[in-house]
Amino acid sequence: MAPPRVSVIIIVFNGETYLAEAIDSVLGQTFTDFELLIVDDGSTDASREISAAYVEAHPGRVRLLRHPEGANRGMSATRNLGLAHAQGDLVAFLDADDVWVPGKLADQVAILEREPSAGMVYGRALIWHDWRPDAVEQDFVYDLGVEPDQIYRPPHLFHLQLKNVYQTPTSSGSLLRKSLVDEVGGFEAAFKGMFEDQVFYAKALLAAPTYVADAVWFKYRQHPTSATATSAAAGADDRARLRYLTWLSRYLANRRADPEAQRAVRRTIADLRLSRAKGFARRVLRKVRR
Template sequence: MADNSAAQPRVTAIIVVFNGERYLREAVDSVVGQSFVDWELLVVDDGSTDQSCAIIRGYEQRLPGKVRLLSHHDNRNHGISASRNRGLAEARGAYVAFLDADDTWLPEKLSEQVSIMESDPALGMIYGRTLIWYSWDEAADRADFYYPLGVEPDARYEPPVLLELLLQNEVQTPTTCNALMRSSLFATLGGFENSFRLMFEDQTFFAKALAFAPVYVSGRIWAKYRQHAESCSVASARAGADEPARIAFLKWLNGVMADQGASFRIRSAIWKVLARETWKANKRSIKRRLQR
């Protein structure tokens, strides 16, 4: 995290963009339009070749000191995790919030989340409901919906309760566009794992947070998660990459929790899920080979 004493903002918002000109303005405007105004916005360009950088330079000119464009040292594509870590290295806020370049925040997100976090200094993170957003496209053939939170809303949860539920797919993940984290949590636990360039990249931080920090889960709606054919999640599902990516994440998490001295309870929960998912994947692989 950057240590810049000049007018430190309360919140650092970080957007990673890679050829995201189509939706980028809408994402940035949802930050600029927050009722809570004590923020800085860092937009990390991950090697875009479209007009994304030009769009952000326009915001830099209109909002000097509030919006900054960052890039990697070689101006090439390094993936979402490395780009989020690039933003974290420059972040000055007491709190950090991420927003993908195709998603949006609702206007009261930061105001309401900061208020809850400041009422309980022990909280490491807060998240709420996220709209799974199809209606942005008038031609969409699916209705908007919300995933069940999986726990009672408007309550604080001690670790590792939420991690155990997340491993079992019994709780909504703290979506990247929704969560607000205390910046000190990154100093303690580290950021995102650079080797995860696409799928499960957000979970490489969220899993650590849920394992070690108290988290508040709200019933409030704070973000819209845009659904479209060009998204990373759709591309992964189309390629059949979701299952291998989940197993790779579980293997990584198993090692990280051992390195960070996690309790036997946490490590046992991860190992059980990893063993089950690996067995299922091997069974499906054998079945496909037999059918050829």
Template sequence: MLEQTNKKPLVSCIIIFFNAGEKFFIEAIESIFAQTYDNWELFLADDGSTDESTSVALKYAQKYPEKVYYLEHEQHQNRGMSATRNLGIRHAKGEYIAFLDADDVWLPHKLEQQINIIDQYPEAAMLYGRTQFWFSWSADNPCRSIFSLAENEQDPMTITSIKFDQLIAPPTQLLLYLQDRNIYPCSCSMIVRSSTFKALGGFEEDFRNANEDMVFHSKVFLKYPVYVSSECWDRYRMHPDSYWRTAWREGKGREAEQVGRFKYLTWLEKYLVEQEIKNTLVWKKLNQAFFPYRHPRLFRLLKTIQYPFVLSRDIYRKARKMLNSALVEIR
């Protein structure tokens, strides 16, 4: 058992869960107990589970009453990921907040090393590192074929177009988000100052099951510096029953991605107006990101035009005419 301290917990750890089962959920919780840094509190936030995961959470809360806390929505409702993350945030007492999904795990030095880094950068609202895509938890993981991993390739790291081990000024990472560049930090990788949540209002509850992290990151990236580390502190479990794997297995993956991105862009447009953001580059990148959705036929045509000089004159003139009519929207 971890030694308890009387001082205010510095890190509030939040695991949200919905029908998380037992095995993965327990592994996630135990990875927090295995941290080399023990000045933490843990909130297990139940999004209306109907399986044994509620019982698992209650047992931990009963066993460690000064360390682990069980939370649920009124009448055990299912309200989605954003509302459940906000439930944990409202109860958090730590100076920092860190999230772990119920099927992922932290590596033992995560909290210790992240606290050491972010304390050196008081202007940083958030810190995140690389994430390991964890295929090897299962010897015959079917997700390997989905991602076309080589036979000798085990657990690749996330790839990012951001330079590591430095503070990134706003709105640099938001601009890359809008270009759909590889800078998507996993929720289990980040640690955030609690003051950041108070300033930004937490997660947007209209995003129930997907892209809620992207929306929150965008709010941070727009206004605050963020430290990006080359270290890996977490494992993102690749398994066939996750939200996105299920969507792809049912043949709905690409549609879900496109619908989700359009919803995200629509929210961001409204948010920029509400925040009275005048940055012309942000607006330009947003309009460019909207282009495939607002002009789908033109976008499909232009995708085929890699080398205009090989096109017939008629096709090229048609493309130019269509482009000119929409050009104002992407300037």
């Protein structure tokens, strides 16, 4: 039996609330030549039972993976476990609280077939508030920062990602060639939470041309228990980004990467540190004036 064309990887940690909806959005794809690997990262809720029910209902198509002894090892190590078992020559990720639109895989596979030089394709994410009946904020999409529906060679999109204001590749919104994933070494296990995806996609954007599409292929659910919302509420975003940028600077230096890319990262680190220092000074001044 031939291996599937696409390996879809969903990682989950205590995601029982939204997991079934994510899985259903994969099984509802118009493109059907895929396998679904659900990788549990030591959940203590009903995530494993929900996943196991889908495995039983879809034998041969859906598989459930766990770390040895059901350990919790973080997002990067959990994605890498899925990659180690992936059989497809194309790889897609879906976060357990997000949802794909039905034509996501069909559209993206067709693009990579049409554009053999592209190692990856991504489009827009719908920033999704409307899933809640009482939502106050409106759904929206971010600016791509480039003209869509064309290929960009490295390092153009890498520099765009550094700005941290545009829509760049996301785990739920991209499709990659497995050869590219293997070339860049997958995800960095030291990044267990925030910016684990940006670490990976920075490497990918430097390694291969990428096709940027104008399409909206997934809904990025906004809720207060997401990793992004939790980090923002704790005021940890800048610290996490600084850690990511510091890692990236070392990564580029060790590989003797494009000097301009190295300078751009160092400038971004300096700007972020200056911004944090100014923010700290403003907070101290407000306290003094009280």
